[in-house]
Amino acid sequence: MAEVEDTLKRIQGYNGVIGSIVVNAEGIPIRTTLDNSTTVQYVGLLHQLTMKARSTIRDIDPQNDLTFLRIRSKKHEIMVAPDKEFLMIVIQSPTE
Amino acid sequence: MNDSEATLQKNIPLAVMPPKRPKSRVIKEKEKKNETPDEGASESAHPEHIFPLVLTSVTQELFGCRADEDVTGENPYKLLRKEDIVQDMKTRAAVSDFSPVKHIVLEYPEDELLLVFDRDFTYGQCFYLVLTVEAKDNMMKSPAQADDDEEPMKDEEEHVMEPKTPESHPWISQGSEQEIEDESLTHARPRLRYKISPLMRHCGAPVCFSDGNDGYVECSSYEDKSFSITRMERDTSIQASRDTTHSSTQTLWKYPKNMCTQYEPREFSPEEKEHHLRSENLKNFITSVAIRFERSLQQNVISDVFCDDWTVLCEDDGVPTGKTETQLKEYQSFMDLHFSREKSISHVHWHPSISGVIAVAMTERLSLEERIDNSTKLLLNPSYILFWSFTDPINPQLQLECPEDVLCFQFCPSDPNIIAGGCINGQVVLWDISAHVERLQDTRSGGDNISNNLDKDDVIPVVRYCAVSGIENGHKAPVTDIQWLPETFELSRFGIPVENSSRICVQMVTCALDCCVLFWDLRLPRAVSQSLTDVKQKSEEKPPENPHGVPNTFKHLNLTWKPFIRVSLPKIGSTGEYSPLKFSFRDNTVDYITGDKPPQDAEREEVCGFAQLRVPSAKQQKPLENISTKLYVGTEDGELVYTDWKMEKDNDSGRLFSAKPTHQFLAHHTLVNTVSRSPFFKDIILTVGSFGFAIWKEGVMSGPILMSACSKVMCTIGHWSLTRPALFFIGKKDGTIEVWDLLQNTHEPSQTQNISTASITCIRSSSSCGKHHLLAVSDRIGTLHILQIPWTLRKSSNNEKKNVRKYFEKEEERLEYFEKRQIKHEKHKKEMEAEQLKKKTEPAVPLKPDEELEAEALKEYEQFLALEKIVLKNMGLLTDTIDQSDL
Numbered sequence: 001m002a003e004v005e006d007t008l009k010r011i012q013g014y015n016g017v018i019g020s021i022v023v024n025a026e027g028i029p030i031r032t033t034l035d036n037s038t039t040v041q042y043v044g045l046l047h048q049l050t051m052k053a054r055s056t057i058r059d060i061d062p063q064n065d066l067t068f069l070r071i072r073s074k075k076h077e078i079m080v081a082p083d084k085e086f087l088m089i090v091i092q093s094p095t096e
Numbered sequence: 097m098n099d100s101e102a103t104l105q106k107n108i109p110l111a112v113m114p115p116k117r118p119k120s121r122v123i124k125e126k127e128k129k130n131e132t133p134d135e136g137a138s139e140s141a142h143p144e145h146i147f148p149l150v151l152t153s154v155t156q157e158l159f160g161c162r163a164d165e166d167v168t169g170e171n172p173y174k175l176l177r178k179e180d181i182v183q184d185m186k187t188r189a190a191v192s193d194f195s196p197v198k199h200i201v202l203e204y205p206e207d208e209l210l211l212v213f214d215r216d217f218t219y220g221q222c223f224y225l226v227l228t229v230e231a232k233d234n235m236m237k238s239p240a241q242a243d244d245d246e247e248p249m250k251d252e253e254e255h256v257m258e259p260k261t262p263e264s265h266p267w268i269s270q271g272s273e274q275e276i277e278d279e280s281l282t283h284a285r286p287r288l289r290y291k292i293s294p295l296m297r298h299c300g301a302p303v304c305f306s307d308g309n310d311g312y313v314e315c316s317s318y319e320d321k322s323f324s325i326t327r328m329e330r331d332t333s334i335q336a337s338r339d340t341t342h343s344s345t346q347t348l349w350k351y352p353k354n355m356c357t358q359y360e361p362r363e364f365s366p367e368e369k370e371h372h373l374r375s376e377n378l379k380n381f382i383t384s385v386a387i388r389f390e391r392s393l394q395q396n397v398i399s400d401v402f403c404d405d406w407t408v409l410c411e412d413d414g415v416p417t418g419k420t421e422t423q424l425k426e427y428q429s430f431m432d433l434h435f436s437r438e439k440s441i442s443h444v445h446w447h448p449s450i451s452g453v454i455a456v457a458m459t460e461r462l463s464l465e466e467r468i469d470n471s472t473k474l475l476l477n478p479s480y481i482l483f484w485s486f487t488d489p490i491n492p493q494l495q496l497e498c499p500e501d502v503l504c505f506q507f508c509p510s511d512p513n514i515i516a517g518g519c520i521n522g523q524v525v526l527w528d529i530s531a532h533v534e535r536l537q538d539t540r541s542g543g544d545n546i547s548n549n550l551d552k553d554d555v556i557p558v559v560r561y562c563a564v565s566g567i568e569n570g571h572k573a574p575v576t577d578i579q580w581l582p583e584t585f586e587l588s589r590f591g592i593p594v595e596n597s598s599r600i601c602v603q604m605v606t607c608a609l610d611c612c613v614l615f616w617d618l619r620l621p622r623a624v625s626q627s628l629t630d631v632k633q634k635s636e637e638k639p640p641e642n643p644h645g646v647p648n649t650f651k652h653l654n655l656t657w658k659p660f661i662r663v664s665l666p667k668i669g670s671t672g673e674y675s676p677l678k679f680s681f682r683d684n685t686v687d688y689i690t691g692d693k694p695p696q697d698a699e700r701e702e703v704c705g706f707a708q709l710r711v712p713s714a715k716q717q718k719p720l721e722n723i724s725t726k727l728y729v730g731t732e733d734g735e736l737v738y739t740d741w742k743m744e745k746d747n748d749s750g751r752l753f754s755a756k757p758t759h760q761f762l763a764h765h766t767l768v769n770t771v772s773r774s775p776f777f778k779d780i781i782l783t784v785g786s787f788g789f790a791i792w793k794e795g796v797m798s799g800p801i802l803m804s805a806c807s808k809v810m811c812t813i814g815h816w817s818l819t820r821p822a823l824f825f826i827g828k829k830d831g832t833i834e835v836w837d838l839l840q841n842t843h844e845p846s847q848t849q850n851i852s853t854a855s856i857t858c859i860r861s862s863s864s865c866g867k868h869h870l871l872a873v874s875d876r877i878g879t880l881h882i883l884q885i886p887w888t889l890r891k892s893s894n895n896e897k898k899n900v901r902k903y904f905e906k907e908e909e910r911l912e913y914f915e916k917r918q919i920k921h922e923k924h925k926k927e928m929e930a931e932q933l934k935k936k937t938e939p940a941v942p943l944k945p946d947e948e949l950e951a952e953a954l955k956e957y958e959q960f961l962a963l964e965k966i967v968l969k970n971m972g973l974l975t976d977t978i979d980q981s982d983l
Contacts (some may be wrong), residue, residue, distance in 0.1 A: 001373060001374050002384050003379060003382075004373060004378060004379055004381070005388045006384065007480055008382070009384050009392075010386075010387060011389055011390065011393070013395075014390075014393040014394075014397065015397045016396065016397065017318055017393065017395075022378070022382075024372065027361070027366055028361075028362045028363065029363070029364070030364060030369055030372045030373065030378070031369065031373060036363075040361040043361075044361065048861075064254050067388065068388050068392070070392060072402060077392075077396060079388075079389060079392050079393075081385040081388055081389065082441045083381045083384075083385065085381065086377070086378060086383070087391070088382070090389055090393070092393055094396040094397075094400045
C-alpha cells in the first residue's frame with residue numbers, strides 16, 4: 001500500500017503534472033488527484049479511446065498489444081498505460 | 097454462341113440417327129404389311145382402309161397413273177385429287193371406275209386420295225385406293241424413307257439395341273450463326289479520325305473569350321409521341337433471394353406519461369477503494385507501469401518535442417526595409433501665435449473618435465504672486481482649450497472657453513462630445529461640443545473641404561462651457577487631476593460600486609491640492625429633482641437665457657453642482673493630510689456579471705440628455721463585486737498613498753467619513769507628477785517624480801518593484817506606450833524625451849531625443865490615427881509637437897508581454913526575498929543582541945577555592961586511569977603484575 005502511494009506521489013511530483021488517475025478495468029476510478037467531475041470525464045473518454053487503440057493494434061497484429069498511449073494536445077499531454085485489470089492516466093503540461 | 101453450337105452439334109447425331117432406325121421399322125412395317133395382305137389375300141379380304149380398284153386405261157390416262165409409266169413398282173403412289181374423282185364420277189356416272197367407292201370419296205376429309213399401284217396384285221386388283229387418312233400418312237411416310245438403302249438391313253437389326261457413342265463430326269451450320277453475328281458488334285466502316293487545330297498563327301496569340309449567345313440554338317430532348325420505341329429485348333439478371341416480409345408494431349399510447357432518466361457515473365465506496373489499493377494486482381501494475389510514465393514525464397520536462405523552433409525563432413514580422421530609424425520623427429507641430437504665446441500647455445488629449453484632432457489646454461506661465469498682480473490682465477485674456485487638426489497647422493479648429501486656466505481635462509469615454517476639465521481655481525467645468533463635431537470631422541476628412549470652410553467662416557468657433565461646479569462645494573485648490581469612471585459601474589453614496597444601468601459615463605473623479613478626492617455625478621440627485629423649488633425654478637426659466645449659445649446639456653448642474661463623495665486623505669501616523677497631485681484607480685471595464693465587455697452599441701440607452709437622468713435610488717442598484725475601490729494617489733510631497741474610496745458611516749454622528757489610507761510609500765522626494773497604469777497590466781503603476789521614476793505593483797506593499805536611478809535632469813512627465821508593454825516615455829525638464837525599454841535596460845533609457853528647448857509638460861500617444869502612430873508632446877512654451885513613433889518602438893514582439901510579466905514577477909519575488917532576508921536578518925540580529933546581553937548580564941562565575949580544584953583534578957585523573965585500564969584490558973595488553981606495579 002505504501003509502495004503504491006510512494007510511486008503515485010513520485011509521479012505526481014514531476015514538473016508540470018496536473019493530475020493522475022488510477023482506474024479499474026470497468027472504468028471506475030480507484031484513486032485520483034483531480035476533482036470528481038473531471039475524473040469521471042477523463043475516465044469515460046480515455047477508457048473508450050484506449051480500448052479502441054488496443055483493438056487497432058491487435059487487429060493489425062494479433063500478437064501485439066498496446067503498452068502506452070500518449071496524446072499530445074496544444075495545452076497538455078495525456079499519458080495512458082493500460083493493463084489487463086487497471087488503467088492509469090497522467091496529465092502533464094509540458095514546460096516551455 | 098458456343099453453347100448453341102454445342103447444342104446444335106448435339107442435335108445433329110440425333111438428326112442423323114433417326115433415318116436409320118425408322119428405316120428398319122419401315123422395313124418391318126413393310127414386311128408386316130406384306131404379311132397382312134398375304135393373309136388378307138388368302139382370306140380374299142382386304143383391309144378396311146384399302147380398296148382395290150380397277151382402273152381402265154382411259155381413267156389411267158385421265159389421272160396420269162398409267163401402269164408402268166407414271167406409277168411403277170418403285171414409285172407406286174399417286175395422289176389423286178378428290179375433286180377430279182368427283183368430276184369423273186359425275187361425267188361418267190356409272191361407268192366411272194370410282195363408282196363403288198363413290199360415297200367413301202365423298203366422305204373423304206382431305207383433298208387428295210392416295211392411289212397405290214399394286215403390281216403384285218396383293219389386293220386382287222391392279223390398283224387400290226387408300227381410304228383413310230392415317231393409312232395414307234403411314235404409306236406416305238414409310239415409302240419416303242424406304243427410298244434409302246435397303247441393303248444393310250440385316251446388319252442394322254443387330255446394332256439397334258446398342259447405344260452408339262457419339263462421334264464428332266464437323267459442324268453443320270443450321271443457320272444459328274446468323275443470331276451470333278447479329279449480336280456481335282462490328283464496325284461497318286473504319287473509324288473516321290478528325291484532328292482539329294487552329295491555324296499556326298493563332299497559337300500563342302492572346303485570346304479574347306466572349307459570350308456566344310447569338311447563333312446559339314438549343315435542341316433539347318423532348319418526348320415525341322410518334323416515335324415510341326418499345327423495347328423488345330432486355331438483358332436482365334435474376335437472383336434468388338429469401339422471402340422478405342415487412343412488419344411493424346406500434347405500442348399503444350393510452351396516456352402520456354412523463355419519464356426521465358438520469359445517470360451518474362459508477363463510483364467505488366471508500367472501503368472498496370481501499371480494498372483495491374491494497375490488492376497485489378494493483379501493486380504489480382503500478383510498479384510495472386510507473387517506469388513508462390517516468391520516462392515520458394522526464395522527456396517532457398527536458399524538452400518540448402513538438403515545439404517548432406523555426407517559427408518561434410522569427411519573432412518579428414521582419415523590419416520592412418527602409419524603416420530602420422529608431423528616432424521619433426517630427427510629423428507636425430502646432431503653435432498658435434495668437435493664443436499660445438507665452439503660455440504653456442498643461443494638458444494634451446487626443447480626440448477619442450476623430451483621428452487627427454487633438455485638444456490642448458493652455459495656461460499662463462505665472463506663479464501665484466504674479467497672477468495676483470496681473471489679475472486684471474488675466475480677466476481680459478481668457479484661457480482656452482484649443483482643438484488642432486492635422487489638416488490646418490496654423491489655425492485651431494475649435495476653442496473652448498474656460499473660466500480659468502484649465503490644468504487638466506478629459507473627454508468622456510462614452511460620449512466624445514462631453515469634455516470635463518479642472519480649473520486652477522478649484523472649479524470643475526463641462527463642455528459640450530456636439531454642435532461643432534461636424535466641423536471637426538469635415539476638416540479631417542478631406543482637403544477638398546478646406547477651401548470651402550475657409551470661405552464660410554474664418555472665425556474659429558468658440559464654445560462656452562456648459563456647466564461649472566459651485567465654488568463653495570468644489571475644490572478649494574487647483575484641480576490637478578480629473579478622470580471619468582468607466583460606464584460599467586457607478587458609485588452609490590457610500591462609494592460602493594453598483595451596476596450602471598444606463599451604460600454611459602456619468603461620474604468622474606477629481607483631486608486637488610486641498611487634500612481631498614471628490615466624486616462628481618452628472619445627474620441630478622433624486623431628492624433635489626422632486627422639490628417644489630425646482631419646479632418653480634423650471635417654470636421661471638422657461639424663456640431660456642442663452643446669450644452665448646451654450647447648449648443646455650448641463651444646465652441643471654450649472655453653478656449648483658456638487659460632489660457626492662468626498663474622500664479625504666488623512667496622513668497615516670501623523671496629523672495632516674496628503675495633498676494629491678495625480679491619482680489612478682483600477683479601470684475595471686469588464687462586466688463581471690456576464691463576464692464579458694458590454695456591447696458598446698446595442699445596450700446603450702438613447703442618450704436622452706443628462707438633464708433627464710436621475711441618480712437611481714440606492715435600493716434599486718445592485719452592488720457589483722470584483723470591482724476594486726482602491727486608489728493610488730501621488731502627492732505633493734512625493735508619497736504614493738494607497739487608499740480606499742468607500743465611505744464608512746460614523747455611528748456616533750451619522751456622518752460619512754472616508755477610511756484612512758492603508759499604505760503610503762515615500763518613493764520620490766519631490767512632487768509626483770505622474771501616476772499612470774500600464775495599459776497591458778492592470779496592476780502595474782508608473783510613478784514619476786522629479787528625479788526618477790518607480791514602477792509599482794498593486795498588492796505588493798513592501799515597495800516599488802523597480803526604482804530608477806536619480807537622473808541629472810528633472811523628469812516632468814511619464815507615459816506608457818500603448819502598443820508595447822515594456823516601453824514608456826519620460827519627459828524631461830530640458831525638453832528631451834527618454835525612451836525606456838524594460839526588456840533592454842533598466843538602469844538607463846534605451847533612447848533619448850531632444851524635442852524642444854523648453855521643458856516637456858505632457859506626452860500622449862494616440863491609438864486611433866490609422867497607419868501613423870503618433871506621439872503628442874507639449875512643452876512649456878506653448879508648442880505642441882506631433883512625433884511619429886518608428887516601427888521599432890511601436891511593434892511589440894510576440895512574447896513581449898509574457899517577458900515583461902515574467903520580469904515583474906521576478907522583481908516581485910526579489911522584493912519578497914529581500915523582505916524575508918530582512919526579517920531573518922533582524923531576527924538574527926536580535927538573537928545576537930540577546931546573547932550579548934545575556935553574556936553581559938549574567939553574573940560572573942565565582943572562582944572556586946584551590947582545594948576544590950585540586951580535588952576535582954584528582955578525581956578526573958582517577959577516572960582517566962580507570963578508563964585506561966579498561967581499554968588496555970580489552971586490547972589484551974594488560975597483565976596483572978604490570979598493573980599493580982604501576983599503581
